[in-house]
Every structure is written in C-alpha cells, then in structure tokens.
Amino acid sequence: MNSAPKLNTFQHLIGEHQTFLEAKRIAKQFSLSELPVLITGKIGTGKNHFAHAIHLESSRSNEPFISVNCSTHSEETLIHELFGPNGNTGVFQKAVRGTLFLDDVWRMPASVQAQLLKALDSDTEKPRMICASADRSVEHTFRQDLFYRLNILTLTLPELSERKSDIPLLTQHFLSNSGQQLLIDPSVFPVLEKHAFEGNVRELKNAADYMATVSSGGTIQPYDLPPYIRGTID
Template sequence: EGSAAAESTPPTGAEALPGLVGTAPQLLEVADIVRRAARSTVPVLILGESGTGKELVAKAVHELSPRQGHSFTAVHAGALNAGVLESELFGHEKGAFTGADSERKGRFETADGGTLFLDELGEIPQTTQVKLLRVLQDKTFERVGGSQQLRTDVRLVCATNRNLREMVKDGGFREDLFYRVNVVTVTMPPLRERTGDIPRLVKYFLQKEGTKLEMPEDVLARLEAYHWPGNVRELENVIRRCIALATGDAINVEDLPPEITQATRLPPGEEAPQGLVGDLERIERNTLLNALKETGWNVSRAARILGVGRTALQYKMKKYGLKKPE
C-alpha cells in the first residue's frame, strides 16, 4: 500500500510506521502494538483480509526492531506446493529429489539473524506445520533429504486471512503451532471500516504515481461510499486506472470502474427502490438523519459518529435529500 510521505517533523500515529497511511483509530492501535512488539523477538501473527497491508506491517516490525540491519525475507506459502515450500523454507541436499542437482540453503538459513515473513500461514500443509513447530520450539531444522541438525536465529512474523481458531477446531491447523505463532496478534482493519483515511490514501497514491491530477469532491465521495472488497490494494489499482484514463487536469466520475459507479449511483429522477434494497436504504437514511439531528447538523461530527468520511456523508445526504432545516 505504499509508504507515508516524509515530513519535516516526526510523524505520529499510524504514519510513524513505515508504509502505513492513515489515522483511523484501528490503524493507530495497530501502530501502537507494532512499536511495542518490535522491541522483542517473539513471533507476531498478522490477521486481515487480502489487500489490507499485512506485509507492510511485517516490514515495519522488522524495521523497528534490533534486527533491522539484517535481512527481511518474505515467503508466500499459498503460491507453493508442499514439496517446493519445504525446500524454500528449509533448503535441500543434493539428490534429495529429482532435479536437486546441488545443495540449496533455505530461508531459515539465509535469513539467519533477521526476520522471516511467512504469508498465508493457513495454507501450509500439516507435514510442514510439524517442521515449523520444531523451529519455533528449539530453533533447529534439517534440510530436505538431510540428517544434520542446523540451528537458526530468525524472528518469525506470520500472516493469514483465514480463521486459524476455526481451522484448529476442524483439524486443519495444529493447535500447538497456533499457540506458538499467536503470541502477539495484530488485526488489520478492512478499508470499509476506515473510509475516513481514503482522502489521505488517494493523495499518497497520486503523489506516488507522480501526477498532478486533481481529485474532485464528487469523485472522492464515490470512493468513500464504495465498500472496497479488495481493500487498499484495490484502491491503489483504481487510482492507477483513473490516472491512465484521465483526459484533463482532473479525474472524473467516468474514469472510475463500473463496479464503483454502479454501486454508488442514483440516477436523477429515479424512484426509491422497492423490496429489501428499499428497506435497507430507508434504514440507512434514518441512521444518517438521526446522527445529523444528534449533532445539530454538524456534518463533521456526524461523520465521526457514523465512522465514515465527511465527503461520503455529504454524498449520502445529497442522495437521500437530507438538508438542514431552515
């Protein structure tokens, strides 16, 4: 998701972490946990949906730790089959399997003294889980096809978008390994729960792409009103698309992908939908109206209560015809 822009004074909150952009309370909590946990050597487990920035947090743990002068190594377990994964992690001896023409060191050897980030932990097969547990228990392992015990000094940071507790109950993940990796837990919030950070993220991504295109309020409101199933990664891709399609000095609604414009559009003169969708929209309208009344029609305060961005609330007010009484 990129790194925060440099400032003349030390950054605070989540932007004090390398790579994270935002000041939502959930992100500030992540920053606090990471800063405190980084000082130790205990395993860290990062939970969250795809695209929320789990690898960025893993890098922050490393860069804020005493191991920052050593290597940070990432292994994405979900992309490798069982045999390749074990060779990647533990290495192999010459002749260990067909094609093993030479000895190869694994990540637990090459990352010695540093941090090993193991992504998609929930995808690791049971046989590999046993070997991983051994590394965590006594810091020893054997290469594939070897018998010599090798030692390693690696800090393990894991991430997953799976519910490991449920996997333990279902027998898909070892309970003893779960408690070994689940020492410090960091939960990454989905973007839909911190839409107030979208303006900051948009500004950052525009700067990252080196463009001076403007982002009008109506376009920003569409972005804040969208539910973002792909999280920050999806937002970055949308901004890159908009930059590529923009023809003037500013990004237009027409530059947004259809899944965003269709999800947030109410054409002029269209009647309120009937059935379940209509019921949900009436509930949403009443919720917004109650928050506005409670705050004396202070849009900024109402947006904070509702947990949405100011521009998103203004868009919804316009959509539902909510205006401050004269």
C-alpha cells in the same frame, strides 16, 4: 520467496483513522520484542507492509527480511524453500539473524508444520517469526502445538470499510505517486466511500491507478472512476 527490497516503514503506512493508528501503535510495540507475531486481516489490508515495518523498526533491521507465501507452493517445494535440500540451506537459515515472514500460514501442509516446529524447538539460532493470515481462526488441519508457538503477539488489521474516512487521504497518496500532477474533484470521494472495497486498500490503489491512466485533464472527475465503481452513482 521475496526479500522485500522496497521500504515499508511505519511512516509509509498511510491512515489517520483511530483503528488504523491503534494498529500502528501496537505494531511499533511489537517491533521492540523478539517474540513471534501473528497478523490477521482481510486481503489487501497490508499484512506484508506491517510485517516489513515491524522488521525495519526492530533490532534486526540491518538483517534480511524474507517473505514466503505458504499458499503458492506445493508441499515439496515449500519444504525445499524453507529448509533447503539438506535442512540447512533454505530461507529459515538465510533469515536466521533477521525476520522470516510466512504469509497464508494456515495453508501450510502438515509435514511442513512438523518440520517448522522441529526447527523452532531446536537450540540453534532462529529468525524472528512473523506470520499472517486472512483467516481469523485456525483451520482444523493446523497443529495446535505450532499454533501456540506462533500466536503470541497478535495484530488484527482493520478493513477499509472500517476506516472510510481514510479513503480521501489514501486516494490522494496513490495519485501523488502516479508521476502525474493530478488533482481530484471532491465529488469523487462520496462515490468511493459508497463502494464496498472488498479488496481493501489494494483495491483502492487499483482504482487510483485506473483514474490516473484514463484522466484526460489535471483534475480527476467522477467519470474517471472505474466502471464498476462509477456504476454505483445514483
């Protein structure tokens, strides 16, 4: 469980590419609703950050935002985490006035799906549900009736490869948060833009952290890039 103490407002979501700005626009509209949200996107595209931003922009912003990753728990511990030992002391109840964010939701075991559906169908007060998955399709083991309860407002986040023009902006943002006064030589950006970044923004942040650590001067140079990226230089 993660109560997400760090602020992730829409202002903290960095990017100027049209696909990213459109995702932010839609997410801001979703924050005005109480309907469930389903966020899809590859690893590292910022699903948790978008979910938290939607919460902070909503009427529930002063209430808890609780995050649970469904893929990191066994069937038994996930039931205990969500509903508690007696069905009313888990995070589903703790987030009842706020937002419950379920990451990797399609990994949820069938027995937990049944209990979640029962809780959502009850007449009691419920949390705002935001779910996320790296998959764009439902696995065959997921209940269709629960899927259609969760899949109402859908948001797909773009991969970094779809908004490569944001790489310089994001890199400078991450370096500015390193606690050092660092510049970056323009020759670094073409090398970064050639890299696939299958880990998306998360992988780019890792690269920026590496460069900030190994740089011996005030300006980042191509030789400060991580070796696996630097190796792509022609």
